[in-house]
Amino acid sequence: xxxxxxxxxxxxxxxxxxxxxxxxxxxxxxxxxxxxxxxxxxxxxxxxxxxxxxxxxxxxxxxxxxxxxxxxxxxxxxxxxxxxxxxxxxxxxxxxxxxxxxxxxxxxxxxxxxxxxxxxxxxxxxxxxxxxxxxxxxxxxxxxxxxxxxxxxxxxxxxxxxxxxxxxxxxxxxxxxxxxxxxxxxxxxxxxxxxxxxxxxxxxxxxxxxxxxxxxxxxxxxxxxxxxxxxxxxxxxxxxx
Amino acid sequence: xxxxxxxxxxxxxxxxxxxxxxxxxxxxxxxxxxxxxxxxxxxxxxxxxxxxxxxxxxxxxxxxxxxxxxxxxxxxxxxxxxxxxxxxxxxxxxxxxxxxxxxxxxxxxxxxxxxxxxxxxxxxxxxxxxxxxxxxxxxxxxxxxxxxxxxxxxxxxxxxxxxxxxxxxxxxxxxxxxxxxxxxxxxxxxxxxxxxxxxxxxxxxxxxxxxxxxxxxxxxxxxxxxxxxxxxxxxxxxxxx
DNA sequence: CGTGAACTTGAGCACGGTCAACGTACGTGG
DNA sequence: CCACGTACGTTGACCGTGCTCAAGTTCACG
Numbered sequence: 001x002x003x004x005x006x007x008x009x010x011x012x013x014x015x016x017x018x019x020x021x022x023x024x025x026x027x028x029x030x031x032x033x034x035x036x037x038x039x040x041x042x043x044x045x046x047x048x049x050x051x052x053x054x055x056x057x058x059x060x061x062x063x064x065x066x067x068x069x070x071x072x073x074x075x076x077x078x079x080x081x082x083x084x085x086x087x088x089x090x091x092x093x094x095x096x097x098x099x100x101x102x103x104x105x106x107x108x109x110x111x112x113x114x115x116x117x118x119x120x121x122x123x124x125x126x127x128x129x130x131x132x133x134x135x136x137x138x139x140x141x142x143x144x145x146x147x148x149x150x151x152x153x154x155x156x157x158x159x160x161x162x163x164x165x166x167x168x169x170x171x172x173x174x175x176x177x178x179x180x181x182x183x184x185x186x187x188x189x190x191x192x193x194x195x196x197x198x199x200x201x202x203x204x205x206x207x208x209x210x211x212x213x214x215x216x217x218x219x220x221x222x223x224x225x226x227x228x229x230x231x232x233x234x235x236x237x238x239x240x241x
Numbered sequence: 242x243x244x245x246x247x248x249x250x251x252x253x254x255x256x257x258x259x260x261x262x263x264x265x266x267x268x269x270x271x272x273x274x275x276x277x278x279x280x281x282x283x284x285x286x287x288x289x290x291x292x293x294x295x296x297x298x299x300x301x302x303x304x305x306x307x308x309x310x311x312x313x314x315x316x317x318x319x320x321x322x323x324x325x326x327x328x329x330x331x332x333x334x335x336x337x338x339x340x341x342x343x344x345x346x347x348x349x350x351x352x353x354x355x356x357x358x359x360x361x362x363x364x365x366x367x368x369x370x371x372x373x374x375x376x377x378x379x380x381x382x383x384x385x386x387x388x389x390x391x392x393x394x395x396x397x398x399x400x401x402x403x404x405x406x407x408x409x410x411x412x413x414x415x416x417x418x419x420x421x422x423x424x425x426x427x428x429x430x431x432x433x434x435x436x437x438x439x440x441x442x443x444x445x446x447x448x449x450x451x452x453x454x455x456x457x458x459x460x461x462x463x464x465x466x467x468x469x470x471x472x473x474x475x476x477x478x479x480x481x482x
Numbered sequence: 483c484g485t486g487a488a489c490t491t492g493a494g495c496a497c498g499g500t501c502a503a504c505g506t507a508c509g510t511g512g
Numbered sequence: 513c514c515a516c517g518t519a520c521g522t523t524g525a526c527c528g529t530g531c532t533c534a535a536g537t538t539c540a541c542g
């Protein structure tokens with residue numbers, strides 16, 4: 001199914017219903033997200049379902065596709081020659097990834113669990129962006145947000161201890177996924193992924209979650225869900241106490 | 242001197258010699274850097290000399306100026322409510338900083354030693370970029386490079402021990418500043434700045450430099466210069482051994 | 483059920499942090 | 513020119529967080 005991506009993206013046969021929604025007005029800065037723009041201009045993008053722990057692209061691969069996570073979770077990783085791994089970030093449902101201003105990817109993207117993706121042509125987006133200042137701003141903005149996120153994460157890895165890192169991580173996840181009733185938070189990724197994202201080991205993750213639990217800050221029904229019992233305490237940890 | 246910046250940047254009185262060099266051709270991707278473009282289009286930018294440990298802007302300040310480091314070194318910091326500090330990166334002579342796609346700065350910029358800056362109007366750059374695809378690409382490229390750098394630094398903070406971090410730091414500095422004859426490397430910043438950049442303490446920096454010295458990898462004439470005696474060994478440490 | 487992967491917990495250790503003392507360089511004023 | 517003060521750097525002794533290694537436990541899935 002992957003091999004059909006390029007074809008379908010550059011194929012205009014099924015362009016019947018598209019014109020009505022393809023043009024994004026240049027004037028208003030409003031609600032049109034980059035994601036929506038991609039869906040509107042490339043409505044027949046390929047969808048693919050991938051099993052867990054599948055590599056979507058690796059460091060060095062060409063950047064001719066942009067992806068939207070329809071369902072599931074992605075991790076963006078850097079692998080070192082010595083076999084170490086760092087998880088730069090996770091990409092959640094409804095978010096895009098693979099948007100980068102270089103000809104080669106500088107990280108790999110892998111599925112965490114089962115994932116459904118929509119893939120879009122980078123070349124077509126670029127051509128559309130050339131004549132549309134709003135879209136350019138959306139792209140700029142997406143990359144800038146990634147930069148801000150990375151810098152925030154640098155602060156976390158540079159200054160925070162394990163409890164603070166976990167608190168920061170849970171809170172950011174809660175902001176993105178949203179909390180279910182009772183402050184329930186689903187953790188799509190495993191302990192090892194969290195460890196590699198926070199610069200800790202899997203054992204330290206377990207122990208620190210336990211410490212937070214004993215402190216009455218979180219509750220742990222099972223390994224993949226969490227109840228944020230005391231949000232103010234978590235926030236205090238994240239901005240540091 | 243700072244108060245005259247805005248005035249001079251928007252002032253076209255002295256436009257006599259400019260037209261010949263102001264226009265950057267839209268077609269070739271070649272040698273024109275963003276820095277050169279700024280110098281060409283805003284030749285009468287204000288220069289200011291600042292003493293060491295001066296804050297140029299703080300988190301939350303408006304992003305209406307872009308700066309070029311004419312001489313000296315800048316550090317880009319994040320300060321936390323609890324009084325901790327992280328040095329995101331250093332900006333060396335000939336490099337620009339302050340270019341960000343948000344209305345407010347998300348970090349502060351401070352002089353390390355005595356510094357001479359040139360400041361340019363962000364608004365004017367944006368107006369020029371609106372009609373010039375090459376300049377837009379330069380801006381994009383500058384921000385993307387910052388993102389790549391941040392992600393590389395995340396890998397360092399997430400995976401490397403103190404020796405590896407120092408090796409990576411020295412090598413990157415050598416690539417940017419360049420090595421003088423005999424592999425001599427000047428360190429413009431103090432130990433505390435290096436520590437806050439690498440997520441270590443000042444004592445660990447001292448001890449680890451000593452360890453590298455005893456291992457025959459570097460030589461330390463004094464606190465602000467370094468001889469990279471064994472570059473291959475440093476590289477092995479940086480990519481990990 | 484049985485099997486394997488993921489998670490958890492414990493015991494011991496090491497790296498880097500903390501605290502404290504000392505050394506060095508530079509700048510100022512006597 | 514030296515005496516002094518201050519900021520920065522270095523070194524040592526001790527401690528604690530988080531890592532390593534190893535043994536269980538739980539869970540999902542065949």
